[in-house]
Structures are given as C-alpha cells and as structure tokens.
Amino acid sequence: xxxxxxxxSHERIEQLLAGYARAxxxxxxxxxxxxxxxxxxxxxxxxxxxxxxxxxxxHIAAFTSYFSRILPPLHFASFRHDVAEWYWNLGGWLxxxxxxxxxxxxxxxxxxLCAFAASFYAATNLSPAAPIRFAMTRLxxxxxxxxxxxxxxLFVAAFGLGPLPGVLAxxxxxxxxxxxxxxxxxENIDMKPVEGVRSTGATFLETVRFAAVPQVLSGFASYALxxxxxxxxxxxxxxxxxxxxxxxxxxxxxxxxxxTDVSAILLMIIITVAAIDVVTGHIRQRLAGLExxx
Amino acid sequence: MTQxxxxxxxxxxxxxRHRDVLPNGARRAATRLGALILVIGTVAFAVWWLxxxxxxxxxxxxxxxxxVALMFPPATGGHLMLFLHAMxxxxxxxxxxxxxxxxxxxxxxxxxxxxxxxxxxxRFLVRRGFDTIRGVDVLxxxxxxxxxxxxxxxxxxxxxxxxxxxxxxxxxSEAIEEADRKPLEGVLAAGGSKVVAxxxxxxxxxxxxxxxxxxxxxxxxxxxxxxxxxxxxxxxxxxxxxxIRTYDFDQMSFVIIMILVTVAAIDWMSARLRHAVIGPASG
Numbered sequence: 073x074x075x076x077x078x079x080x081s082h083e084r085i086e087q088l089l090a091g092y093a094r095a096x097x098x099x100x101x102x103x104x105x106x107x108x109x110x111x112x113x114x115x116x117x118x119x120x121x122x123x124x125x126x127x128x129x130x131h132i133a134a135f136t137s138y139f140s141r142i143l144p145p146l147h148f149a150s151f152r153h154d155v156a157e158w159y160w161n162l163g164g165w166l167x168x169x170x171x172x173x174x175x176x177x178x179x180x181x182x183x184x185l186c187a188f189a190a191s192f193y194a195a196t197n198l199s200p201a202a203p204i205r206f207a208m209t210r211l212x213x214x215x216x217x218x219x220x221x222x223x224x225x226l227f228v229a230a231f232g233l234g235p236l237p238g239v240l241a242x243x244x245x246x247x248x249x250x251x252x253x254x255x256x257x258x259e260n261i262d263m264k265p266v267e268g269v270r271s272t273g274a275t276f277l278e279t280v281r282f283a284a285v286p287q288v289l290s291g292f293a294s295y296a297l298x299x300x301x302x303x304x305x306x307x308x309x310x311x312x313x314x315x316x317x318x319x320x321x322x323x324x325x326x327x328x329x330x331x332t333d334v335s336a337i338l339l340m341i342i343i344t345v346a347a348i349d350v351v352t353g354h355i356r357q358r359l360a361g362l363e364x365x366x
Numbered sequence: 367m368t369q370x371x372x373x374x375x376x377x378x379x380x381x382x383r384h385r386d387v388l389p390n391g392a393r394r395a396a397t398r399l400g401a402l403i404l405v406i407g408t409v410a411f412a413v414w415w416l417x418x419x420x421x422x423x424x425x426x427x428x429x430x431x432x433x434v435a436l437m438f439p440p441a442t443g444g445h446l447m448l449f450l451h452a453m454x455x456x457x458x459x460x461x462x463x464x465x466x467x468x469x470x471x472x473x474x475x476x477x478x479x480x481x482x483x484x485x486x487x488x489r490f491l492v493r494r495g496f497d498t499i500r501g502v503d504v505l506x507x508x509x510x511x512x513x514x515x516x517x518x519x520x521x522x523x524x525x526x527x528x529x530x531x532x533x534x535x536x537x538x539s540e541a542i543e544e545a546d547r548k549p550l551e552g553v554l555a556a557g558g559s560k561v562v563a564x565x566x567x568x569x570x571x572x573x574x575x576x577x578x579x580x581x582x583x584x585x586x587x588x589x590x591x592x593x594x595x596x597x598x599x600x601x602x603x604x605x606x607x608x609x610i611r612t613y614d615f616d617q618m619s620f621v622i623i624m625i626l627v628t629v630a631a632i633d634w635m636s637a638r639l640r641h642a643v644i645g646p647a648s649g
Contacts, residue, residue, distance in 0.1 A: 110465075113461065114461075114462065114465065116458075117457070117458035117461045117462045118458070118462060119458075120454050120455055120457075120458035120519070121455060121458035121459055121462055121519040121520060121522075121523050121600070122518050122519050122520050122600070123462065123520055123523065124515075124520060127515060127520075128515060128520070128524075131514055131515055134514050135511075135514045138510065138513065138514060170415070171415070171416060174411075174412040174415055174416055175412075175416065177408060177409075177412055178409065178412050178413075178416075181405070181409065214626070217589075217625075217626055217629055217630075218622060218625075218626070219589060219590075219592065219593045221505070221593045221596060222592075222593065222606060222622070225596065225606070225607055225610050226430075226433065226610055226618075227426070227430070229429075229433070229610050229611075229613075230426045230427075230429040230430040230433055231422060231423070231425075231426030231429070231430075232422070232426070234416075234417075234422070235416040235417075235418065236416075236418050236422055236423065236426065237426070239416070239418070305503060306503075308503065309503045309505045309506065312505055312506075312509070312596070312597060313596060313607075316416070322506065323509070326506070326509045326510065326513065327509075329513075338502060338506070341501070341502075342498065342501040342502070345501060346501070
C-alpha cells in the first residue's frame with residue numbers, strides 16, 4: 073500500500089484533521105445557531121399568524137376538492153357542448169378582459185409619461201437642483217411603496233365604482249415604479265453629449281431633449297412594455313375592490329362558489345397574460361436589437 | 367443636414383450605394399406618425415370603451431381632496447395596540463409564507479432544472495406547474511384560501527406560500543442550471559452518488575444565491591402581506607379597508623405611514639443580510 077501514494081506523517085495528518093474539525097465546527101455551530109434563530113422566529117410567527125395545522129389537516133380535503141370542483145365536467149363525446157356550457161358567458165368575459173387590458177394600457181401610458189417628465193429631475197447627473205431631486209425621489213418612492221390596490225380602494229371611495237379609479241390607481245403606482253427605473257437609465261448615460269450640449273449654453277430642457285432623450289428612449293420603451301405586462305396582471309385584481317375589469321366577475325364567482333366560472337375566468341386571464349408576455353417580450357427583444365446596432 | 371445634402375449632391379452615387387444604412391427621413395417620419403396615431407387612437411378608443419367621463423373625474427377629485435384634507439393630522443384613534451398587532455400579523459404572514467414557499471420549492475426545483483431533472487417530461491410538467499401557480503395573483507390565492515381555512519392570517523400565509531412557491535421554483539431551477547458543472551463531475555469521478563454530488567458540489571454553489579432571492583422575496587412579501595387583508599386574509603390590510611369603508615381617513619394615513627416605515631426598515635435589514643450572504647461568496 074505504501075507504493076507511490078502521497079503519505080503524510082501521523083502527526084501531520086492529525087494536525088490537519090484537527091484544523092478541518094475546527095473549521096467545520098465553527099461553521100456547524102453557526103448553522104446550528106441560525107437554525108435555532110429561525111425556529112424561534114417561526115414559532116413566534118406561527119403564534120402571531122394563528123397557524124392551526126390541525127384545522128388545515130381537517131380541511132385540506134376541502135382545498136383539494138375545491139380544485140376538483142372548479143374543473144369543468146368535460147366529456148369526449150359531448151366535448152363541444154361541454155365547452156360551450158363551461159364558457160356560457162364568453163362574450164361578457166371577453167368584454168371585461170378587454171376592459172382590463174385597456175385599463176392597463178391607459179395606466180401604463182399615463183404613468184410612463186409622468187415618469188418620463190419626472191425622471192430627468194430625479195437623476196443625479198442631470199437634475200437642475202438638489203432640493204428638486206430630493207423631493208422628486210421621495211415622491212416616486214411614496215408612489216411605488218403604497219400598493220396599487222390601496223390606491224384603488226381609496227379611489228373607489230372617491231370616484232365611485234368603475235374603471236376610472238382602477239386606471240388612476242395603477243397609473244400612480246406605475247409612475248413610482250417606472251420613475252425609479254427611468255432615473256437609473258438616465259444615470260447610466262454617456263455624459264459626453266450632455267457636456268457638449270451644455271457647453272453651447274443650452275438650458276436644462278434643451279440639454280435633456282438633445283443630449284439625454286436620444287440615448288434613453290429605447291431603454292424607456294423597453295421598461296414601459298415590461299410594466300404594461302405587470303399592469304395587465306394588476307388590472308385583473310383591482311376588480312376585487314370594485315375598480316373595474318375582469319376581477320369583479322372573478323370575485324363574485326369565488327365568493328358565490330360558481331366553481332366552473334372560477335376556472336373559466338382564471339384560464340382566460342392566464343392565457344391573456346401569457347399572450348401579452350410573448351408579444352411584449354418580442355417587441356422588447358427588437359428594441360434591444362436596435363440598441364445594439366446603434 | 368444641409369451640409370450632408372451638399373456633400374452628396376454632385377452625383378447621387380454615394381447616397382445610392384449607402385441608402386440602406388442611412389436613415390430614410392420620409393419613411394422614419396411616416397412610421398413615427400403611424401405609431402403616434404396608433405397610440406392616440408387606442409387612447410381614444412379606451413376612453414370611449416371604458417366610458418371615462420370628465421365629470422366623474424371632476425367630482426371624484428373634489429371628493430378625493432376632502433379625503434386628503436381629512437387625513438391630516440394622522441391619528442391612532444386609540445387603536446394603536448390593534449394596529450401594532452395587525453402589523454405583527456402582517457410580518458408573521460410574510461415571514462412564514464416566504465419560509466414555507468422556499469421549503470416547498472427547494473426540493474421540487476431540482477426536478478425543473480435541466481442538469482438535475484430525471485427526465486425532460488418531468489421537467490416540462492414541473493415547469494408548467496410553476497407557471498400556472500405564478501399566473502394566478504396572490505390576492506386570488508388569498509380569496510381561495512379564505513374559502514378553505516376561513517378568515518384570518520392563516521389564509522394569508524397559505525396564499526403567499528402557494529403563490530411564491532411557483533416563483534421560487536422558477537428562480538431556484540434557473541440558479542441550479544447556472545451552476546458550474548465541474549465540481550459535480552469531480553464528485554461523481556471520485557465515486558460519489560448523484561445525491562452526494564448534489565449535496566457537496568451543487569448546493570454549496572447555489573445556496574448563497576437562493577438565500578439572497580428568499581430575502582428579496584421576503585421584502586416584497588411584506589408589501590403583499592399588507593394588502594391581502596383587504597380580502598380578509600389577516601394583517602394590516604383589513605384595518606386599512608375598514609378605515610376606508612368607515613371614512614376614518616386620519617387613522618388610514620397613520621396606518622399607511624406605519625406600513626411605509628416598516629417596509630423601509632425591513633428593506634434596510636434585508637439588504638444588509640443579503641450583502642452579508644452574497645459578499646463572502648463573491649469575494
């Protein structure tokens with residue numbers, strides 16, 4: 073056995089093993105301490121969150137049967153008839169779905185336009201004055217931290233039921249979210265054109281128009297498209313609080329246990345969101361291509 | 367432009383040869399005009415279809431102005447303990463929801479990663495499963511779970527756990543796919559089984575990434591947990607929707623400030639933890 077293999081002296085091996093044990097012991101101890109902290113936090117949170125596992129165990133059947141019940145009874149023999157029955161309100165739902173997409177469209181456009189105007193004041197490299205920049209970043213932060221559904225709740229109380237509060241709520245949230253992304257795009261631009269334009273004595277607006285905008289436009293469009301996709305998703309849920317779109321019917325279907333309606337509407341939402349995902353993804357890729365060739 | 371035009375004037379040869387690389391003024395103007403008409407036309411159609419009226423906007427804004435005036439100064443209305451308890455509930459929902467989602471998604475994500483999936487059919491099915499779960503918004507999951515376990519924070523925990531397990535499954539499996547193959551091959555070559563290879567070659571590589579993603583989702587779930595109360599799934603959202611319904615706007619603004627402060631504090635803590643986790647791995 074003592075052929076060509078590397079052999080270490082006995083003491084050396086023990087020394088190395090002891091070193092390894094020490095190193096591992098420290099990590100094991102850290103891991104163990106982390107586990108204990110997590111466990112304590114979990115128990116504490118479980119107490120606060122009123123977790124009742126026995127209740128869940130008793131009602132887990134209700135959960136699984138819920139999913140079997142929302143599935144429509146489709147038979148091969150009468151397939152067309154069954155689908156027609158399942159989608160008995162296809163026309164109405166399609167209209168509501170169009171509502172949702174249009175709400176998202178208007179909100180994205182309005183939010184993106186406002187964010188476009190605001191972002192040049194919020195960017196560190198272009199902003200005309202520090203106080204304006206500070207105020208603008210705080211405003212954007214506020215608009216994106218308050219969830220859009222909270223705005224929707226408030227606006228439904230103010231404007232009444234319908235799509236208008238939904239458009240406004242999503243637009244405000246979009247303004248905050250896109251404003252931050254736009255600001256980051258602007259902060260990453262090449263400053264040489266800016267300096268060039270500034271050196272000719274241009275005003276702030278002229279500098280923005282001729283030095284910054286041409287550099288950032290495709291990036292902005294890409295982010296706005298991504299946001300549109302997110303907003304279509306939000307557009308499906310703001311109906312839960314009465315702010316228009318397909319969410320209203322979904323809410324009623326879930327609350328009143330119209331089981332097959334739930335799956336029919338959910339499937340339509342998932343397909344619509346996936347389709348918009350694909351289309352905007354395609355456009356975004358083309359925009360990225362434009363960016364690369366420029 | 368005029369200088370350019372003069373340069374090309376003597377004979378159009380240079381211009382003709384490079385026409386396809388030069389911007390075509392007329393065509394670009396036409397595309398721009400077309401796009402503008404499309405955008406504005408869609409806006410007009412949307413306004414007509416959704417029946418958005420200026421009078422509704424006017425009366426609503428006046429109403430909103432009254433609400434905003436009522437919001438100041440923010441007041442607890444003597445319910446401070448209730449609000450703090452609801453905030454604690456919200457944090458508990460976010461914490462447990464994220465933890466359960468990560469624990470559920472972690473083992474399953476190996477089935478969805480290209481380099482560890484047992485077969486491409488399993489991988490395809492698991493991926494589509496994750497996509498479907500992700501396709502349904504957390505608020506809708508909350509509604510469903512309120513129907514299953516009743517009103518309260520427990521429904522919120524389950525909603526976040528289920529809806530995020532889809533997102534985690536996708537992100538985790540992508541992280542696993544990006545891992546370096548060489549350590550895996552090394553362990554396999556030394557005679558280790560597949561499970562041992564995953565444990566000693568793959569998990570040490572992906573764990574910091576996964577932990578940082580989990581922390582990031584915890585941040586975002588604190589935000590989600592503030593709203594699922596609106597449909598009855600516990601937390602501060604319940605207070606919020608009650609206050610709007612009863613027009614207690616001074617309390618509402620107090621609760622919103624509480625949410626903003628809590629979210630900022632959690633973001634700050636979690637960002638520090640994330641740097642601590644990612645730092646040694648990347649350094």
